[in-house]
Amino acid sequence: MAEYADEVIPVSVDGAEDTVVADTAAARRTARRDGLAVGLATAVYGISFGALAVASGLDVWQACFLSLVMFTGGSQFALVGVLASGGVAAGGSAIATAAMLGIRNVIYGMRMKPLVAPPGADGRPASVWRRGAAAWITIDESTAVALAQSDDRAARTGFWVTGVVIFVGWNLTTLAGALIGDAIGDTRAWGLDAAAAAAFLGLLWPRLKRVQAGAVAVGAAVVATLTTPVLMPGMPVLVAAVVAVAVGWFDLFTRRRAE
Amino acid sequence: MTTWHIILIASAATLALKLAGYLIPAGFLERERPARIADLLTVALLAALIAVQTLGAGQDIVIDARVPAVIVAAALYALRVPFVVVVIVAAAVAAGIRAFS
Known part of the structure; x- marks a missing residue:
């Protein structure tokens, strides 16, 4: 939801x-x-x-x-x-x-x-x-x-x-x-x-208000796409979660989008 | 595992997480770093699911009717069109392209 x-x-x-x-x-x-x-x-x-x-x-x-x-x-x-x-x-x-x-x-x-x-x-x-x-x-x-x-x-x-x-x-x-x-x-x-x-995009959309979230979304999508040919189906999504842990741990990309 | 096993285990896990919020004392997850990671985890998983759902076909990456459908969906969300309408339009775009190609 x-x-x-x-x-x-x-x-x-x-x-x-x-x-x-x-x-x-x-x-x-x-x-x-x-x-x-x-x-x-x-x-x-x-x-x-x-x-x-x-x-x-x-x-x-x-x-x-x-x-x-x-x-x-x-x-x-x-x-x-x-x-x-x-x-x-x-x-x-x-x-x-x-x-x-x-x-x-x-x-x-x-x-x-x-x-x-x-x-x-x-x-x-x-x-x-x-x-x-x-x-x-x-x-x-x-x-x-x-x-x-x-x-x-x-x-x-x-x-x-x-x-x-x-x-x-x-x-x-x-x-x-x-x-x-x-x-x-x-x-x-x-x-x-x-x-x-499109349904996943609808769930994601309201969460993209900050630069940090946008960066994580792009990074995770790239990781999932690149690993799809080499990992078992399902695994690329889990691997992409590492992007969130890395960015969240070091609090990268914190500049807020201009409003 | 059968489909029912997967459904039962996953449902038990998500329900247990909901209950945990009411049973365990607030603490760890309310600290800044864990809260931030939990928040970004949702973003990362959804973005990865979009990528796989749009480009994946088993273990192959393909560009087909799903790509324009998702681009249209993004444009409609940007225009604040309601979720259900966007999902239906996205399906129609993909179905239309497949029907006429």
């Missing part, structure tokens, strides 16, 4: 604090509206995931299982993408790529925990169910909508509304897409391989 962090959500910061109570209610309404808008927009492209998953050789159940349990778009697209290029033999690479793309969810969870699953008044941690449910729907969009709100209660509302709307919508559209993909047959003739590349 794409990242909306810096663009989609308008935050209401009129600053006027005439009545605090009304402000809070308005903030929560804004959060609900943001969550619904981002949620519905995101859920729609579960169709492309479902279709691509089936085109990669998964059956309808497997596509739906991924959306239910994995439920993090980048990893889902990556898993089926690597399987499409290397088949079951590339399973190890597919798992590793999906898992590495899921690492950012750890950071999102750490940011969201104090907001959406805070300890109770008695100091005991939130219930396992609450933390489990929050973790399940912790993705780019729910985190982004929460962080864009003006106060903690609104952030909580935004997180849950976005997460639940996407969860329900994403699973329904995955099923629809998988059934469509199943009916299509020859996926190359329909351009579904190009659609997969």
Whole structure:
């Protein structure tokens, strides 16, 4: 799923604090509206995931299982993408790529925990169910909508509304897409391989605001392309991850793009 | 491994990562360098996937209908066209080129 962090959500910061109570209610309404808008927009492209998953050789159940349990778009697209290029033999690479793309969810969870699953008044941690449910729907969009709100209660509302709307919508559209993909047959003739590349580009696009990210993207693409002829399918993507570690470790290319 | 094994292991791994954010104390990953690397990791993996998905055919590098489709997709994203529309147009470009060549 794409990242909306810096663009989609308008935050209401009129600053006027005439009545605090009304402000809070308005903030929560804004959060609900943001969550619904981002949620519905995101859920729609579960169709492309479902279709691509089936085109990669998964059956309808497997596509739906991924959306239910994995439920993090980048990893889902990556898993089926690597399987499409290397088949079951590339399973190890597919798992590793999906898992590495899921690492950012750890950071999102750490940011969201104090907001959406805070300890109770008695100091005991939130219930396992609450933390489990929050973790399940912790993705780019729910985190982004929460962080864009003006106060903690609104952030909580935004997180849950976005997460639940996407969860329900994403699973329904995955099923629809998988059934469509199943009916299509020859996926190359329909351009579904190009659609997969375009989907990855859509996930990457909002992350390219800094020179550093752009440099990593170019470097990783070059490394993956150059190593494709000499490595097993799936491995070039993993090798390209080294570019991120090298640039991130030494903090290279830090000049910010002129704005 | 079967496809189901791959799906189960990968799903368990990504779900465990999500849970980890809520179970382990904040610390390591919130430090500047690990956070930066985790962030760039996402960028690198997605860029590598784009390259392989656009140019790869097994272990060969080929230039075919996918390349113009991805260029069109980039132009549309730059114009802030929604994700779903871009993906459909990209598929249509590739399908069109293949149909008429």
